[in-house]
Amino acid sequence: MSRKRRKPDDINPNSWMDTYADTITLLLTFFILLYSFSTTDNEKLKLIAAALKGQITGIPMKLEDVPDIEDEEKEQGIGEKSPYQILLEDIQEIIDKNGLTDTVKIREEDAGVVLQLSESILFDLGKADLKADSTPVLEVISGLIPAIENEIMVQGHTDNIPISSGTYKSNWELSTSRAVNVVKYFIETKGFDPTRFSATGYGEYRPLVDNATEENRAINRRVDILIVQQKEIVKE
Incomplete structure (x- = not known):
């Protein structure tokens, strides 16, 4: 008995999103690792984080939502004068x-x-x-x-x-x-x-x-x- 060929209508047109999401997740992990081993310019980090998050969720992200590293450093006492x-x-x-x-x-x-x-x-x-x-x-x-x-x-x-x-x-x-x-x-x-x-x-x-x-x-x-x-x- 011959197998039936799948009709084009049976293919999920959004199946490529799974591979795309996995790729973006790997890219995000890569950038996080890079940051952990180096000092990154605050503004560049905000842009990278915003762009990556926007691509993964499909929802635009405001730069204000990205934590300010300088503020975190101040809270931790980093960069304060002795x-x-x-x-x-x-x-x-x-x-x-x-x-x-x-x-x-x-x-x-x-x-x-x-x-x-x-x-x-x-x-x-x-x-x-x-x-x-x-x-x-x-x-x-x-x-x-x-x-x-x-x-x-x-x-x-x-x-x-x-x-x-x-x-x-x-x-x-x-x-x-x-x-x-x-x-x-x-x-x-x-x-x-x-x-x-x-x-x-x-x-x-x-x-x-x-x-x-x-x-x-x-x-x-x-x-x-x-x-x-x-x-x-x-x-x-």
């Missing part, structure tokens, strides 16, 4: 307002925020006594200290030229004495808690740049005031 980034910006603003941009350099290290003061601001060459005109700079820095509870480390540095002064036998001693005198200013003149401060001299052994030129040596002759990153920043 207390030390805020502190860094606040200090820079104060330094700029007082016209000390060329006098006090600010940098961020793993240990905390560093205020870098060149030798010429604080001391005469080869000496450790604070100059009279160093007071305005130290006054500005003193104004920052009450707003924080962190330990403050004052670090003295020199260039690699052996000292010829009779008062100090080495750059170790000169750099240490300079750091001590800065700490004494904060404690004795400004009345800050001495348990928060420490003084260290590194001599020529922690240069910022090589000592090949006089300009570079002047950069290395400095005092660093390190606000140690260990306690929560307390703002008034």
Whole structure:
């Protein structure tokens, strides 16, 4: 007995939609995997998600319906500034307002925020006594200290030229004495808690740049005031 041929009318005209839906689902999975391994532009992600969802359901989708990744990141605290980034910006603003941009350099290290003061601001060459005109700079820095509870480390540095002064036998001693005198200013003149401060001299052994030129040596002759990153920043 011969088999009957299926009439064209018996074929479901929408059967191709099953294959189409499967293909689109696979594409959606592919794009999700791509996003999980990379950072995608927010606007592009919205367009992709909207387009894919619209194709699968057959219903146009508004971009507003796509979750805003930036909002989600804010809710999770992603991209927020750390207390030390805020502190860094606040200090820079104060330094700029007082016209000390060329006098006090600010940098961020793993240990905390560093205020870098060149030798010429604080001391005469080869000496450790604070100059009279160093007071305005130290006054500005003193104004920052009450707003924080962190330990403050004052670090003295020199260039690699052996000292010829009779008062100090080495750059170790000169750099240490300079750091001590800065700490004494904060404690004795400004009345800050001495348990928060420490003084260290590194001599020529922690240069910022090589000592090949006089300009570079002047950069290395400095005092660093390190606000140690260990306690929560307390703002008034």
